[in-house]
Structure formats: C-alpha cells, structure tokens
Amino acid sequence: MEFSWDLVINAIVTGVVLGGFYASVAIGVTIAFGMLDIVNIAHPAFMIAGAYLAFWGSEKFGFNPFVSMAVFAPCGYLFGRAFYRAYHFFFERRGDESIQGLAFFFGILFIVEIGVVLIFGVDYRSISEPYLESTIGIGFVSVPWRMLVPFLVGLTMLGSINLYLSRTFTGRTILAVSQDVEALRLIGANPIHAKEVAFGIAVATAIIAGVLLIIIQPVEPSITREYIGRAFAICVLGGIASIPGTLVASLILGVAEALTTTFYGPSWSPAVSFGLLLLTLIFRPAGIFGR
C-alpha cells in the first residue's frame, strides 16, 4: 500500500489498542510459564473455550459479554485450580514435566480444539451488541468500540493482577514461588497452594481474553494456533515473568502487526510474532524486563 503518515499513525493507534488485548491473552502465559514454570501451551485453547462459552451464553441466555465474563471467569478459575491439581499429581510430583508434561498440554490443546469443532462446527461464530458497532474518531484517527473495550478490559486486568500480586499475602507467595520454593516453605507458606491459585487465575484470564476475542472478531476453532505464537512471543520478549514487560511487549507486537497488516496485508501478520520471538531468542533471551 502507498505510504502515508496518516496510515502510519492510524496503524500505530490500532496497534496500541490491539496490544492491550494481546496483553490480556499473554498475562496468563506470563503467570503460568514465567512464574510457575508450567509450559501451558494449551492457554490459547482455554481462550477459545472462553470465546465459545460467550457465544453459547449469548445464544442460549442472552448474556452480554460482560455478564459472560462475570459468569465464566470464576468457572475458569475453579477449573484451573482443579487442572493444576491433576497436573501436579501426574507430572510435577514425579518429576516428569519435560517431555510428558509438554505432550500433555499439547494433547489438551488438541482435545479442546477438536471438541469445539465437534460441538460448534468449523463455521465462524460471533456475537453482536449495538454499542460495539460504533466508532470513536479524533481527527483522522478512528478506533471502533469493539477494539477499545478489549483494550480497556485488558489494561484493567493487568493492573488488578499486578496489585494483587504485590499487595496480598497469596500474591506475594505466588511471586516467591518463581524465585525460591525452599525459602517459601521456611516461612510457612504452601508453594503448591500458591501455584494452584495462580494457575486458576491464569485460566480465568484466558476465559476473559476469549470473551474479548469474540467481541473483536468472529472466531473459529483453529484460531488457537496463531495465539500460541503471539502469547509466547510476548511472554519471552517481556522478560517471561514481568507484568510491565508483558504490557510493553504486547504493545510492541500489536504495533508491529498493525504496521505489517497496513502495508503488506493481513495474511502476513501471523509471521510477525514468530519473527519477534526468534529475534528475541537470538539477541536477548532474557527479554526487555528480564533479570
């Protein structure tokens, strides 16, 4: 496409807004992979489950997206806790995390994706709300509400998780788990419990991210694969366990993708996250905010 500064500025604004949504997807990976050392590649599958739950809720009970978040995120939290229990019992306890654990999450990813295909089919599904169709415009820059809502929810989510982790006792034990498990035991906190709670939170964020996804665009089951690359690229670029890093990296990826989409077409955008991931691994594996 022809180069013009209007397009660049529009792309950057779109990218920043998109980045806020990406942050909501990646925060769960930052918690599970960065803090708990659980390579949860099934995270995007939980996200797609959230998107289809929102679709189902809206079709069946007429839930609006915010009601869906309020109803399904706590379910996701409880499911995540139970899921971590099972993971701990089968893999962490016997020290089999590496091959078997990875294959386990890969299997879960696959089961959820095929399960969604079996229940809902491979068609695109969407939900519509009148206020999501309108657009805010300032000068030549315009942002649709269906992008702005996920951006705001994503930022709120990151902020509240940051507050929770730094201000509450359980939150601090979660941060400590990623640093020194033995020291944590010495102060009388239970690392398994901390990890269980944290994994529950991670799954809950995935469900919320899924609801946000179906606000932004129609979804279909195989969309999970693009988001694996995105979520892990953001997590690694951000320094793996850092929440400010996750936000900054999300914005970088969002802007990079928006610029690519504007000037080269949307079919190239899945390659951006991989390029970013590879560049990070080559030049600075510790990420931007890594220690």
Added chain:
Amino acid sequence: MSRQALSTPELRKPAPISGRSRSGLAIMLIGAALLAATMLLGSHIGEYYYLATYTILQFVVLGTAWNILGGYGGYVNFGTAGFFAIGCYTTIVLNKMFPMPLFFEMLIAAATAGVVGFGTGYLTLRLRGVFFSIATLALAIVLQTLIVNWSFVGGARGVYVIRPAISGFFVSYVQFLVVLMVGLAIFAVAVAWAVEKSWIGIGLAAIRDDEAAAETSGVPSLRLKLIATTMSGALMGMAGAPFPYYVTYVDPATAFSLAIAVNAIAMPLVGGTATWWGPVVGAILLGSAQQILTVTISSAANLFIVGVLLVVFVTVAPRGVVGIVRGWKRGRK
C-alpha cells in the same frame, strides 16, 4: 576433546553383538516381507488398503523421526507438520521447475528440511528446552504463512499435482508409492536403531536425563542436539516428499495440519520413547485404529480419540506400550 572421550570404546560397555545384529536382522526381514507382500498382492486387493498402508507407513516414518530428538534427547518438537510440509512443497516446486525422479526429489526435500531443522536448532537449542519447543510450534505457523502468500505453489488455494506415468513392475502408481514408503520406513527405523546403539544415542540419553551433568562429563551436548535435530527434520521432510503424489492435491491446511504434529508426538509416546520399536508399535496401533475409526465413525472423532489417547498415556502410562509389556514380563518372573 569431548568427542574423543565419547568415541573411545572402553567408556561404554559394547552391546552384545548377537543382540545388535538380531534387531538389525528383524528390521530387514520384516521390511523384505512387507515389500514382497506388496509386490505379490499387486492388483489383487483394493486400492483402499494401499492408501491405508501408505498412511500408516508415513506415520511410522514421522513417529520414528520425532523420536530421534524427542525420545532419545528429550527435546519436544511440535513442528513436525512444518518439516513434513517442507518436504511436500519441495516436491511441488521441483515438479514445476525441473521434473526429476521422485527419489531425487526426496533427497532434496530431506536436505531442505534438514537445513531448516539445523537452523532452528542452532538458534534455540542453547536455551532451555521449552524454547526450542515453542520455536518449532511457531516455525510451522510462519512457514504456513509463507506458503499461503506464495502464489507459485498455489497459495492458500492449493495446487494439483499430476502423477507421472508408471512403468515396469508396478501395477499402479499407488502401489509404487507404498513400496517406496516401505523402503523409507525401513530406512528411518534403521537410522533410529543405529542412532540408539551408537555414541550419539548414549550422549542424547545423557542429555535427556541431566543436561548439566552430561555437559560436565564431556558430552558435546549442542553438537549432539544439532545432529539429532537435523536428522529428525530431514526424515520428516523425506516423509513429506511423496505426499503430493499420494493425494494429488495439496493445500497449506492439509500439509500443515495439526493432526500430523499430534500424531507424530502421540505415536512414540503411546508406543514408548526409549527404544526404536516403540514408535513403530505406536504408529501401527494408532494408525490402524484411526483408519478403522475414520471409516466407521468420522474423521474429526478419530482425531479427538488420538488426543485423548495421548493425554491418557502420558498421565497413566508414561513409558508407553513398551513399558507396559516390560512391566508385565518383569511381573511374571
């Protein structure tokens, strides 16, 4: 220095010769029997059985290739579909530009996939193992993006491939492909067997069990991992090379199908990752089961069952069928 340490024979117990040649002989005999059967049966059986056999053999190759790095070295490759697709599209490109016998196309496909494997490994294998796994997953997606945007090979629409005329001993092109696949499966299993019994396999096992300890005792871990990644990738590319002639129509969604990646992981893990025959057992069990399920129920349901089996095996029977059989034998003694 480290290499000398590894290749000095007194460092490891030489495997009993009779046992070694026995497994080698077994691979050869089974392969020869399969070849003879395919040639003799000719047109006496329906084409469906050839197609089914081809699919199962293809998964023997893919599972075995995955296991060289994943099972022996403990590095999980999620990008099998990417390497497989490199093989497919190498054939398509060569077929369009310089038509040549399939055998040479397979060699070039192996070289291309091997180079990509080496490159990915070189960039990510110095880091923790999970980074390699994530990179392979993303690699498949980026390759798919490249192919979708490359109109020479059909882009997202896909491309038709015309089977060359067949002559000589074969009654049909499909029969020729099955014979070829039998050969490739024997080759792949023989490579895996040779790796397992050599210093490479022993080094990889040491890396899998404790990489830091292996490194300290002089195992050249990066070099071994790169050798394994290259070999594994090359075999996957080889398995993909005849695929365009098998299906005659290839699009990115088929070539990069997640089902390929899941099967390549599920088969060794269901069969057992520690030996060369684990993936073969897994591929035959899962491959036949899927053929039956696809015919009797549906293709989506059969993939669902593969996923469930993978999860069940890694949780309940992490040593696979081989481990179950061994435990059962030990129990009887």
